[in-house]
Amino acid sequence: MELIARNISVRFGAAQILQNVDFTAKAGSFSAIIGPNGSGKTTLLRAMTGEIGHSGRVSINGQDTRETDADTLARQRAVLAQSTQLAFPFTVLEVVRLGLTAGVATGDPTDTADLPFKALARVGLEGFEGRFYAELSGGEKQRVQLARVLVQIWLPVLNAQPRWLFLDEPVSSLDIGHQLLVMQIAADYAKAGGGVISVMHDLNLTAMFAQNVMLLADGNCLASGKPSEVLTNATLSTAYGCSLAIKTAPTDGAPWLLPHAARLTEHRTTS
């Protein structure tokens, strides 16, 4: 089972944000979308979740998303945005329960009441149920939203159909411990058979957790494949405008970027 996006193009007015981008993600794996600021990562994610208008086709588990109704899609995939502004003073538990809007996520009606608590425990926010969302720190808010998203598609596989987790820079407001926690949750979701598609900024976390990486630059796909194939000095320096020292991590053999050895390439320093 796969998520397939073909020929995705997005324009905002005169600006062409994405040009004929193809993207494929397999269920049971963690796929990362990386690229410099303004390269179109978030736009690609939003196009694939149907949030913005685009040309091209997106299919999830073989079904065209444009021909799938909102309720069915909501049981197939969940989306975590970069940040979420909440309008009214809801409590943490009420926010997490919103994940059940489209119905029970597990197919088992008996555990509906438990699910939000389980999800909050999973993201390390046990005991936060009664707190007001607005009073939490940025990182805590982001984890509450992750719990809400997890509740929506709790089981990675339902009725032999994988479910899909879309994450837009899920760790950008988190400390390093919580970064690892959130990445581990996403990786476990993929390991259990679900599909994870995440926009990432941190290249080392990408190298640690992703099985597939696509590098975007200026709305085009610059490289795609395994982390060891994409995270090379040649491709990264072209995309990011700086040269990097890339080693192999002694722990797992994944690429390991040393920021200390990073240098801006010439066209960056002069411009």
Next chain:
Amino acid sequence: MLTFCLTALLVLAMLLSLGWGAVSDTEVIGALLAVDGVSVRDRTIVWDIRLPRVLTGVLVGAALAVSGAIMQGLFRNPLADPGLVGVSAGAGFGAVLAIVLGASAPFWFQAMMGYYLVPLAAFFGGWITTLLLYSVATRNGRTSVATMLLAGIALAALTGALTGILVYYATDDELRDLTFWGLGSVAGANWQKFWSAAPLIIICLIAAPFLARSLNALALGEAAAGHLGIRVQAMKRIAILTVACSVGAAVAVTGGIGFVGIVVPHLLRLVQGPDHNRLLINSALLGAVMLLLADAISRTVIAPAEMPIGIITAVIGGPFFLWILMRNRSLVDL
């Protein structure tokens, strides 16, 4: 929830015993239950004067409070209120248009529309205003509060001016209708007016709880609500129709009664939280209670004369609104 049901019933009984003629509680109950021995005069007072007034108050209070709660959910902001952002003014313009031009409409048209002409015209006025407001104030699912309030001022000024122009074309009879109506009062309520507005308001009150789930999800923003399985565009259209319908019908019967739609949902959110499943139903109940209380005050402060109820709600609601603004300054930062 039960508390509010009981309060509403209590206030209903209190109101029946209040007011002009000397009718006691037992006589009120006797008249309602059609017990023998209640005079015709008392029966008329209770059945034909007070009951339609009280029921109109209940429906209008519920309609205004629920529309306020829906608009606030839709605009994702506790400051949205049909009265503040020009929806009531738009509905008022529709109503005045119907009062002034309705008499010169073809006879078959008048016969077909009957007493529904004014409420329907008010509904269309409110609807168009709400649509305009939403399209001006909301971009990509985000409502700018500053734009919403400023657009509301512009729309209220525009519809107010158009209403003013129409007044020049009104005959003396129509002018009396308009003046009375413009004060914002339930004093003119009778069965005929009640039944002209009741169906529209009741449909909206029944429809409102079905919006609760969507309005809760919408608190996360339009995109997130869509990902949760809400058909956001369809839901927005229904919400706007519901607001226009109930505000239109309410304004057609009682004129512009302000602040009920902002005070009631805000108080309830402080007590029970922002969950729309409870908020919409409780708003209807508390809105009815508040309007009946305001009506009771309006009848008694300068008795035997009556003060327009709009003055009472503004005297209570104005300072309350300022208090909300002071507590949540960040809401209106430009």
